[in-house]
Amino acid sequence: MIFTIVFIHELGHAVTARFFKWTIYKIELLPFGGVAEVEDTSNKPFHEELIVILAGPVQHLWMMVLSYYCIALPFWSTYDHQLFIWHNMMILLFNVLPILPLDGGRLLQLLFMYRFPYAQAITVMRNVSLFFLLVLCFIASVIYLSLHLWMILIFLLIIHYLEWKQRYYTFMKFILGKQSSSIFTKQANVHVSNLITVKEAVKLCKRGSSLTFNYFDPTVGKHVQLHEEIIRVAYLDRKRIHHRICDLTPAQF
Known part of the structure; x- marks a missing residue:
């Protein structure tokens, strides 16, 4: 059930990106979530990236509505519906946290890029994202002990480290993208x-x-x-x- 929800979520990103003729490299389904890997978006139009980001969370809305109407069918019980709603809500709420590379973090980063220079926006968002990630680590250590949550947090910490390590390369891609882009x-x-x-x-x-x-x-x-x-x-x-x-x-x- 979780893999199906995550797959449809990532498919929402991928189909929308494809609509805008973005290059899609792959969609990864991991034991704790999914990632739709697309081409570098640092010089894409703001409205395109905004729609692509929102296309993931929006999928949860119609899935929950569909689940409600499926209760009348023999293969979908009230328990199935409640479990399906729970998984959808947990994935949706976690995904809108202001942490990269979650959709909430990407939305906030897009706002920063709209308001500030690219280098400043990236730096500020990295710090904001790391702050909220450390808060989650504290919660996972003291308040809510969960192996599954720690798997996700370790994955996000590794992503943050790799993004920090490649910060110069990321900025160079932005500059080179502007050289070849007329948008x-x-x-x-x-x-x-x-x-x-x-x-x-x-x-x-x-x-x-x-x-x-x-x-x-x-x-x-x-x-x-x-x-x-x-x-x-x-x-x-x-x-x-x-x-x-x-x-x-x-x-x-």
Whole structure:
């Protein structure tokens, strides 16, 4: 019963992702849950990822309604219905916790990415997720002792460690994705110091936005505009990563 619920939940993610023509690598069903592995979403439109995330939890609603109407059938008893509802509710409520890679964590991370630069959003969400995960570990140790819960928590702790270890690679994928993607929802301006380095400036890049950096250059006595593409190219050139943005000019590229 649990595997069926988890499979339909993950299938909701996968079918919706397929609708948006995302690449789906695999769906894993584990003893304590499931994972739908899709292509990198760091430069996907916000509305697409929002719908894909919600497509999983929504499946529980129609499954519970269907279970109610199946009570009248000979193969589905009241006990089956109550057990099915219990499993659905537990999986749904656990899944909406603000912990990565659960759907609740992904939703909160998407909100952070909408409001803040990508690098800041990832860092803040990692800390928030780890806080709630440690709270769950405390509950599992003191209040509610459960081997099944500890299996899930250990799995989530390993995921957090691997995500932290690959944080530089994750950010590079975001930057490279912006290089090859023309999907921007808006143009935006950001005012910075002329002394800010390329490494610091690139961390201001936002998902779904194409930034124009504005700074005052005292050497020429006027304000200068620099498109983020120049910053990204300089960042990918490891020799220029510590250069100040005032040292970059469009003519250099």
